[in-house]
Amino acid sequence: MYQAQAELGIANEAISRTNLSLQDRLYQLRTETKDAFDEAKFLESRWKDVEREQREVCQRFDPQFLLFRLRHATTAQDDAFEALASSFVQSSPLPSSGNDASDVDEFIRQFRELRKVYHKRMMWGDRWASGQVSWEDG
Numbered sequence: 001m002y003q004a005q006a007e008l009g010i011a012n013e014a015i016s017r018t019n020l021s022l023q024d025r026l027y028q029l030r031t032e033t034k035d036a037f038d039e040a041k042f043l044e045s046r047w048k049d050v051e052r053e054q055r056e057v058c059q060r061f062d063p064q065f066l067l068f069r070l071r072h073a074t075t076a077q078d079d080a081f082e083a084l085a086s087s088f089v090q091s092s093p094l095p096s097s098g099n100d101a102s103d104v105d106e107f108i109r110q111f112r113e114l115r116k117v118y119h120k121r122m123m124w125g126d127r128w129a130s131g132q133v134s135w136e137d138g
Helices: 002-059 063-091 101-129
Strands: none
Touching (some): 063 101
């Protein structure tokens, strides 16, 4: 019985020495694993940020967002030429005094340009609404 205990003690010491010889390598692997895990977690959080940024960038080219921008620009164009017309009418209080011919010519040029852009945008919006605009991916 003492011999069996002695053999078990020797075997236990051998296992202990083996474990101690592997201890430094195991601590090194533990550290490397922890570093790799921490880096993976950081990259995972960065990935979420990159996906959010990508969605924001792609949203600007989404057909619904482009239609919204077209409608908004059409409304802004309408407001711009209405403001131009109002300022021209208010700058000439008496019809008999009239405006300088160059002022009238300049007003007509600006007004026509603003109306042209407005009507182009309206036509694009109408075509879009009637399904004549198609989007191809790729």
